[in-house]
Amino acid sequence: MIPFNKPPVIGREIEYIQDAIENGHLCGDGKYTRLCHEWLEKNTGAKKALLTTSCTHALEMTALLLNIQPGDEVIMPSYTFVSTANAFVLRGAKIIFVDIRPDTMNIDETKIEAAITSKTKVIVPVHYAGVACEMDTIMEIADRYNLFVVEDAAQGLMAKYKGKMLGTIGHLGTYSFHETKNFVSGEGGALLINDKRFIERAEIIREKGTNRSQFFRGQVDKYSWQDVGSSYLPNELTAAYLFAQFENIQMLHKERLEIWTSYYEELKNIKQFELPFIPNECEHNGHIFYLKVRDLEERTKLMNYLKQNEIQSTFHYVPLHSANAGLKYGIFRGEDNFTSSESERLVRLPLYFGLSEFKNIIKVLEKYSNENQ
Numbered sequence: 001m002i003p004f005n006k007p008p009v010i011g012r013e014i015e016y017i018q019d020a021i022e023n024g025h026l027c028g029d030g031k032y033t034r035l036c037h038e039w040l041e042k043n044t045g046a047k048k049a050l051l052t053t054s055c056t057h058a059l060e061m062t063a064l065l066l067n068i069q070p071g072d073e074v075i076m077p078s079y080t081f082v083s084t085a086n087a088f089v090l091r092g093a094k095i096i097f098v099d100i101r102p103d104t105m106n107i108d109e110t111k112i113e114a115a116i117t118s119k120t121k122v123i124v125p126v127h128y129a130g131v132a133c134e135m136d137t138i139m140e141i142a143d144r145y146n147l148f149v150v151e152d153a154a155q156g157l158m159a160k161y162k163g164k165m166l167g168t169i170g171h172l173g174t175y176s177f178h179e180t181k182n183f184v185s186g187e188g189g190a191l192l193i194n195d196k197r198f199i200e201r202a203e204i205i206r207e208k209g210t211n212r213s214q215f216f217r218g219q220v221d222k223y224s225w226q227d228v229g230s231s232y233l234p235n236e237l238t239a240a241y242l243f244a245q246f247e248n249i250q251m252l253h254k255e256r257l258e259i260w261t262s263y264y265e266e267l268k269n270i271k272q273f274e275l276p277f278i279p280n281e282c283e284h285n286g287h288i289f290y291l292k293v294r295d296l297e298e299r300t301k302l303m304n305y306l307k308q309n310e311i312q313s314t315f316h317y318v319p320l321h322s323a324n325a326g327l328k329y330g331i332f333r334g335e336d337n338f339t340s341s342e343s344e345r346l347v348r349l350p351l352y353f354g355l356s357e358f359k360n361i362i363k364v365l366e367k368y369s370n371e372n373q
């Protein structure tokens with residue numbers, strides 16, 4: 001069976017983990033965490049980057065940083081992962097789902113303004129498949145209504161919008177290094193802070209509500225409880241694995257883009273398959289290669305066919321507004337013209353560093369299209 005995903009291994013992960021063990025500093029914020037922070041700040045342009053235990057936790061930190069209160073409203077697409085919503089639901093917010101664009105599967109920026117009320121606090125664009133949302137429009141709306149923007153860039157490291165790294169355009173941004181993402185540490189994430197006002201408090205929230213980071217820098221002579229917080233920092237073994245990936249990120253990035261482009265070139269003339277669309281402003285990162293077929297029935301048929309041919313494929317999100325918790329904690333504002341229908345048509349193909357059975361996958365897809373004219 002060709003798997004859908006294999007977590008990438010670059011080669012130096014074990015060496016760095018060994019080094020971390022020998023350094024005798026296994027808890028968070030040691031040498032490798034520092035190296036990862038420096039790498040992220042230098043390569044993304046964020047004012048501050050903080051490693052977290054997951055993107056889920058980075059999102060939870062944004063809800064704490066923005067002082068989300070019960071009754072506040074947060075606007076996001078329904079076609080996203082549960083963590084985008086949960087982070088704000090945990091603080092008592094009501095989730096306002098708006099429709100997506102059928103071309104990119106991202107939040108439809110033209111539907112946001114109609115969903116804003118006096119209770120709205122945040123807009124959360126999710127850059128699906130590492131293809132950017134229409135950020136200029138979103139930032140302009142946020143400016144006009146005095147709202148915050150948190151980019152869920154879980155899938156977006158190394159992707160750009162008008163030359164800017166995803167995650168660095170909104171007030172805050174989040175990355176994931178879960179093993180299903182492009183660059184990984186098993187579980188892991190990062191918070192990017194692009195608005196300086198949030199830096200000091202973010203460090204405190206991440207360290208159980210204490211000013212321990214300032215203490216370690218020698219800025220205060222003891223540390224104590226300052227604010228709400230939790231334990232959001234990863235251990236050094238996780239950071240050591242991640243730094244090995246960062247060091248060789250170009251190799252991982254280039255290969256993923258090559259596989260993505262090969263899929264595109266090989267499949268673009270098959271009329272049953274609708275391929276991903278990349279707007280001119282966007283440089284994507286080859287996170288997902290998906291096809292869209294006619295409808296749910298056709299997708300089930302194609303996925304079964306791939307499985308019979310020993311190729312694992314997967315669909316993606318069940319729209320949050322239609323799930324049990326979504327009905328309880330959120331509401332869809334405006335029409336669901338595309339969220340439900342487009343999500344049912346989408347299937348993701350295997351894409352990972354080291355994928356060698358590419359030609360076989362193409363052959364099977366061509367055969368399917370010939371047999372199902």
Ligand SMILES: *Cc1c(COP(=O)(O)O)cnc(C)c1O
Nearest residue numbers: 054055056081083154176178188
């Ligand atoms: C993967 C993902 C997350 C969660 O990331 P974790 O690091 O697993 O917590 C959140 N949002 C989106 C859009 C994702 O793809």
